[in-house]
Each structure stands twice: as C-alpha cells, then as structure tokens.
Amino acid sequence: MRVVPVLLGLLLLAVSPAQANDEFPGRSLYLDVQHIELADLAERYDEMVIVDVRSLYEYDTLHIGKAVHVSxxxxxxxxxxxxxxxxxxxxxxxxxCNGKTCMKSYKAARKMQQRDMDNVLCFDAGIMDWAQNQPQRSVLLGESPMDPNKLIAKSEFEKRLLDSEDFISQANGEKILIVDARDPLQRAGYALFTGKERRASLADEKKMGDLIARAAQNGETLFIYDEAGKQVRWLMYRLEQQGVKDYYFMKGGTNAYYKQMREDFTRGN
Structure with missing residues (x-):
C-alpha cells in the first residue's frame, strides 16, 4: 500500500521541472544559455554589462538605466x-529583451557563446518586470527614475486591439489614417490597404511622428498594424504621450491576418 505514495512522489518530481518552466518557456528551449533572476541582477547591477537587444525604438521608449543598445x-x-x-x-x-516569452535575449546569448564569448547571461524576465521592480534604474521616454504608474498595463493595451476582420472593416471607414508600421524587410512589398495606407516603420521616428501629428490635426482615427502585433505596444507610449485618443492596432498583426486567410481558404469560405 505504500507503493502508491512513492510513485506519486516520483511523478511529481518528474513533472515539476516542466511546470517550473511554464512561466519561462525559453529556459527549456535554450538549455545551454544560463539565465539570471531579477533579484540577482539588481544585487549585482554595478558589476554587470547589460545589453538591450531589441529594436532602437523599443530601447528609446523604455530600457534598463545602464543598458547599452545592440540590436x-x-x-x-x-x-x-x-x-x-x-x-x-x-x-x-x-x-x-521584452519579457518571458521573448526569445531575443536567449538567441543573443547563444550567438555570443557560439563565437566563444564567455561569461554571458540572459535576463529572461525582461524589461517590464525590471521597470516595475526597479523604477529608479529604468528610463521611460527619457525620464529616470521613472514613475511605474506610467507603465501601460497589458489590459489597457488589449483595449486597443481589433481582430483582423474588424480592423479591416473599420479601417475602411471615413476619417481614417492607416499606417503600416512594419519594417521594409517584413513588408516585402505586400500592402493590406493598397493606395490607402501610409508606411512608417517604428525605426523612422520622424515619419511616424509626422503621421501621428497629421491624424491629430485632421481629426482622423489611426489604424496601425505591424507584423506580429507586439511592437505596436511600444508605439502606444508615444501616442499617449502626444495626447492621441483615437487609435487601434491589429491583434496579432499581419501574421494573424494571413493565418486567418489560410484557415478560411482551407475551409472553403
């Protein structure tokens, strides 16, 4: 009768590592990359070289105080x-990089290891967890220490998301300015709103700023899409900073749009 508790204990031990990695999926995918916890990074902050491997736009919006940028x-x-x-x-x-499901920090660390660079760690909790816990060591839109109350909650971002069908339907209305925020390589010549949209990657801050100002001046609602629906979250900070109220993003970006098209085609819709 004592066999059952023993087997149950062994089963729990076998499952626990996978459960432990649910929050940080990259840890089981990049077993060769050593990670560092938030508390350890905060304690050893002054002795570390910290590198932000995201886009420059994301870095300029919010980054760890002493971090250097290398995309x-x-x-x-x-x-x-x-x-x-x-x-x-x-x-x-x-x-x-951005957080627990962002793999750029792992990929960057692995690339360095493959070039025989030693003593490389990955901070996989990402910038949002750091900013919430270490606002005095964070820079938000050029301000440091930053006010953690100015961080945009995921729930607030989600209020601005429309699925691809609703996005396309509403974007064809009146007083609309559609912006394709993908970079040129992601765009590869394909436009969702041929002849109607404007193109301004997040890296082109001046052009994006001019389009935002135009929409505000003309009373137009902004409909902005990117490739995966993630980079636009950082654009939201600039929109809010400039007092823009009428704007929407495509949930999942063009990846979700083309996925839905393939599913509809398969079903014969």
Whole structure:
C-alpha cells in the first residue's frame, strides 16, 4: 500500500521541472544559455554589462538605466558584442529583451557563446518586470527614475486591439489614417490597404511622428498594424504621450491576418 505514495512522489518530481518552466518557456528551449533572476541582477547591477537587444525604438521608449543598445538584428551584432567583451574582461554580459516569452535575449546569448564569448547571461524576465521592480534604474521616454504608474498595463493595451476582420472593416471607414508600421524587410512589398495606407516603420521616428501629428490635426482615427502585433505596444507610449485618443492596432498583426486567410481558404469560405 505504500507503493502508491512513492510513485506519486516520483511523478511529481518528474513533472515539476516542466511546470517550473511554464512561466519561462525559453529556459527549456535554450538549455545551454544560463539565465539570471531579477533579484540577482539588481544585487549585482554595478558589476554587470547589460545589453538591450531589441529594436532602437523599443530601447528609446523604455530600457534598463545602464543598458547599452545592440540590436540582435544588426548586421554587425557579433562584432559589437565582441568589442564589449574585449572592453570588459571578466565582467558578466547580460542580454535582455521584452519579457518571458521573448526569445531575443536567449538567441543573443547563444550567438555570443557560439563565437566563444564567455561569461554571458540572459535576463529572461525582461524589461517590464525590471521597470516595475526597479523604477529608479529604468528610463521611460527619457525620464529616470521613472514613475511605474506610467507603465501601460497589458489590459489597457488589449483595449486597443481589433481582430483582423474588424480592423479591416473599420479601417475602411471615413476619417481614417492607416499606417503600416512594419519594417521594409517584413513588408516585402505586400500592402493590406493598397493606395490607402501610409508606411512608417517604428525605426523612422520622424515619419511616424509626422503621421501621428497629421491624424491629430485632421481629426482622423489611426489604424496601425505591424507584423506580429507586439511592437505596436511600444508605439502606444508615444501616442499617449502626444495626447492621441483615437487609435487601434491589429491583434496579432499581419501574421494573424494571413493565418486567418489560410484557415478560411482551407475551409472553403
């Protein structure tokens, strides 16, 4: 009769590692990358070289105070990271991105390891957890220490999301300004609103700013979409900062739109 509790205990031990990684899915996908917890990074903050590997737009919106920016997508990413390694011998280098489901920090750390750079860690809790816990060591829209109350909750972001069908339907209304915020490589020549939309990647801050100002001046509602529906969350900070009230994003971006098209085609709709 005592076999059952023993087997149950073994089963729990077997399941617990997977359960422990549910919050941080990258940890089981990148077993070769060592991670650092938020409390440890805060304690060892002054002895670390911290690198933000997101886009410059995301970095300019919100970043860890002492972080340097080296985008994972930069053509000279490896060379710049090697220089950081050479300039800071013996110091741990910590990469980070948006949060627990963002894999850029893992990918950056692995790329460095593959080039024989040592003492590399991944801070996989990401910028939002850091800003909420370490506002005095965070920069939001150029201000530091930042006010954590100015962080936009996910629930507030979700209020601005429309699924692709509703987005396309409503974007064809009156007094609308449609903006394709994808970068040129993501766009690859394909437009969802040919002849009606304006193109301004998040990296082109001036053009994006001009379009936002135009919409505000003309009383137009902004309908903005990106590739995956994630980068626009950072654009929301600029919209709120400029007092823009009428704007919507496409939930899931063009990835969700094309996925829905494939499903409809398969069903014969």
């Amino acid at each position: 994972l997508g930069a053509s000279d990413f490896v060379e710049r990271m090697q220089k950081l390694r050479d300039d800071n011998p013996g110091k741990p280098i910590v990469t980070y």
